[in-house]
Amino acid sequence: MGLNWIKRLRRTLERLAPTELANKDAVEPKAAGGTCPSTLLDEYVSAFPSAQNAVDLVAGWNHALPAFTGAVTGSNIPMFADARMDWCVEQFGTIAGRRVLELGPLEGAHTYMLHQHGPAIIHAIEANKLSFMRCLIVRQLLALDRAQFMLGDFQKWLERNAERYDLIVGSGVLYHMSDPVHLLRLMAEHTDAVYLWTHYFGDHAMPTGDPRRGAFSGEVKTVEFQGKTIRLHRRSYHQAWRNKAFCGGMQDEHYWMERDQILAVLGMLGFADVRLGHDAPDHPNGPSISIFARRPIGSAEGASSIRS
Numbered sequence: 001m002g003l004n005w006i007k008r009l010r011r012t013l014e015r016l017a018p019t020e021l022a023n024k025d026a027v028e029p030k031a032a033g034g035t036c037p038s039t040l041l042d043e044y045v046s047a048f049p050s051a052q053n054a055v056d057l058v059a060g061w062n063h064a065l066p067a068f069t070g071a072v073t074g075s076n077i078p079m080f081a082d083a084r085m086d087w088c089v090e091q092f093g094t095i096a097g098r099r100v101l102e103l104g105p106l107e108g109a110h111t112y113m114l115h116q117h118g119p120a121i122i123h124a125i126e127a128n129k130l131s132f133m134r135c136l137i138v139r140q141l142l143a144l145d146r147a148q149f150m151l152g153d154f155q156k157w158l159e160r161n162a163e164r165y166d167l168i169v170g171s172g173v174l175y176h177m178s179d180p181v182h183l184l185r186l187m188a189e190h191t192d193a194v195y196l197w198t199h200y201f202g203d204h205a206m207p208t209g210d211p212r213r214g215a216f217s218g219e220v221k222t223v224e225f226q227g228k229t230i231r232l233h234r235r236s237y238h239q240a241w242r243n244k245a246f247c248g249g250m251q252d253e254h255y256w257m258e259r260d261q262i263l264a265v266l267g268m269l270g271f272a273d274v275r276l277g278h279d280a281p282d283h284p285n286g287p288s289i290s291i292f293a294r295r296p297i298g299s300a301e302g303a304s305s306i307r308s
């Protein structure tokens with residue numbers, strides 16, 4: 001009698017608050033017929049230990065891992081051998097022993113490439129939980145012992161501490177920001193050398209009627225920066241964030257800058273030595289470019305050069 005009463009109570013509680021109950025009670029072993037709902041025993045991997053087991057833990061991989069890992073992600077995009085990162089390091093010079101900050105590592109592909117050059121430390125800050133988990137798996141599989149991945153907002157990191165870096169790598173992040181000018185200013189406060197790969201807005205490269213303009217609302221917000229009016233073009237992801245491989249920003253509302261205005265802001269921030277590469281006005285997602293910018297130490301104010 002007493003036992004039945006307890007069983008009935010337990011069933012009622014399970015209906016009302018299944019999660020809380022599961023947290024309090026030990027999980028029941030799976031029945032021989034496999035009738036038991038998911039239990040902690042389902043979290044075990046009984047296969048032979050492998051890189052693939054680790055990769056399969058997290059959904060939504062965007063890039064192919066180096067073949068020597070022996071694991072496949074379902075993507076064939078070779079981002080772990082990206083010519084843009086070679087170019088970045090070429091412009092900077094050796095990063096051996098240097099401190100690097102990487103914004104939005106996604107899956108650690110560029111982290112891996114930078115790591116091969118022997119930096120002292122790479123701080124890589126990623127806000128997306130799934131991406132962060134993929135980064136940790138990559139860190140383990142590729143032995144990136146000098147890379148420290150952190151989960152959170154890189155803008156807050158830059159706003160709230162005084163760490164200095166020899167190089168800040170911001171590939172694929174500027175155009176995801178709700179205030180991209182603010183990000184440029186923050187980067188400039190922490191380094192004398194930045195690499196950006198970014199999309200940009202431009203009537204010439206992306207004229208009215210160009211299908212790539214479809215994601216823009218048409219709203220143009222202006223912000224003042226050191227007396228100059230900067231135009232920001234509002235864009236939406238149009239629910240691309242429903243996909244686990246989504247790799248955009250934290251808010252749907254994000255703004256693209258114009259190419260010349262990105263360069264103007266960098267110039268006003270003191271980055272007088274600016275080099276351009278990979279200019280692709282016809283990139284399928286919107287015009288894009290690589291920018292390496294350096295603030296020359298002891299250089300005459302106002303002297304600037306842009307090389308492409």
Ligand SMILES: C[S@@+](CC[C@H](N)C(=O)[O-])C[C@H]1O[C@@H](n2cnc3c(N)ncnc32)[C@H](O)[C@@H]1O
Nearest residue numbers: 104106125126127128153154171172247248249
């Ligand atoms: C387009 S992906 C670029 C990935 C990689 N850097 C590359 O160039 O291939 C943008 C990455 O930045 C991350 N991200 C966007 N906003 C962020 C923020 N405020 N703080 C940290 N990570 C952010 C996204 O989750 C995503 O992983």
